[in-house]
Amino acid sequence: MTEFLSQNSLYIVLFVVLVVWIGVFAYLNRIDSKIKKWENSSKH
Amino acid sequence: MFKALLFAWMTAVIVLALGLPMVAQPQVWYQFPTIPALEEKARIMFFHVPTAWLSTLAFIMSMVYGIQYLRKKNLEDDIKSAAAAGLGFLFCFLATATGAIWAKFSWGTYWNWDPRQTSIFVLLLIYGAYFALRSAVEVEEKRATLAAVYSIIAAVTMPFFMFIMPRILASLHPEPILNTEGKLHMNTTMLVVFLSSLAGFTGLYYWMWKLQVKANILELNRHS
Numbered sequence: 001m002t003e004f005l006s007q008n009s010l011y012i013v014l015f016v017v018l019v020v021w022i023g024v025f026a027y028l029n030r031i032d033s034k035i036k037k038w039e040n041s042s043k044h
Numbered sequence: 045m046f047k048a049l050l051f052a053w054m055t056a057v058i059v060l061a062l063g064l065p066m067v068a069q070p071q072v073w074y075q076f077p078t079i080p081a082l083e084e085k086a087r088i089m090f091f092h093v094p095t096a097w098l099s100t101l102a103f104i105m106s107m108v109y110g111i112q113y114l115r116k117k118n119l120e121d122d123i124k125s126a127a128a129a130g131l132g133f134l135f136c137f138l139a140t141a142t143g144a145i146w147a148k149f150s151w152g153t154y155w156n157w158d159p160r161q162t163s164i165f166v167l168l169l170i171y172g173a174y175f176a177l178r179s180a181v182e183v184e185e186k187r188a189t190l191a192a193v194y195s196i197i198a199a200v201t202m203p204f205f206m207f208i209m210p211r212i213l214a215s216l217h218p219e220p221i222l223n224t225e226g227k228l229h230m231n232t233t234m235l236v237v238f239l240s241s242l243a244g245f246t247g248l249y250y251w252m253w254k255l256q257v258k259a260n261i262l263e264l265n266r267h268s
Contacts, residue, residue, distance in 0.1 A: 005149060009084040012149050013062060016088050016142045020095060023138045024248065027131070031255050038262060 094245035102132030107199035110192035122188035
């Protein structure tokens with residue numbers, strides 16, 4: 001795997017993009033679930 | 045409108061950053077020059093550098109709203125400061141993680157305590173302590189004042205860890221954009237894609253920050 005990635009380094013860049021995307025998505029998801037929690041509690 | 049534009053902008057940046065061919069001697073406008081030693085891995089800078097830039101921007105914003113809080117004692121400024129610090133921590137972590145992936149394939153190991161890795165790690169610890177401090181104080185006004193003072197002190201240390209320390213110590217890190225020679229190792233196309241990436245990421249940061257601030261103000265209003 002490491003050898004393959006060393007020879008095809010564009011996949012390393014793709015992996016980096018994936019890490020950034022996961023970080024951004026996780027953060028937005030956290031805010032979303034926070035807002036949902038208040039929405040649900042304000043309904044009761 | 046802003047979100048649609050941001051989506052289109054970032055999509056274009058990702059496609060161009062990953063898709064444009066990299067050749068030794070670019071002949072046409074849509075080719076990137078090969079950067080010695082980095083080669084295809086040089087494309088990482090379109091994503092790694094913006095994360096580091098955003099952490100710098102966010103820590104400065106956290107300090108500015110911290111000062112604002114100390115002047116006006118408005119809890120909304122504390123919320124803005126904390127939201128910026130949170131995003132700064134996230135992007136600082138992402139810069140560390142993406143840098144470590146690059147290091148694995150260039151230096152042979154994810155982590156080797158290079159000055160750049162060490163300084164960003166210390167910065168993560170400093171801002172980690174900021175959140176520990178916030179969660180340790182229950183009284184809102186007291187927490188906001190302590191956090192504001194801490195965010196100012198932390199932001200003062202940030203340029204040392206981000207810009208000075210990695211430059212005064214010998215590092216294996218590729219020459220940063222702001223190098224001692226004052227030269228840019230890119231052609232115009234690469235520079236345009238790079239600056240577009242910085243602009244797009246800054247827009248993304250602004251959207252995330254506004255969302256976090258809105259959510260936290262809602263929470264504040266519910267409690268008061």
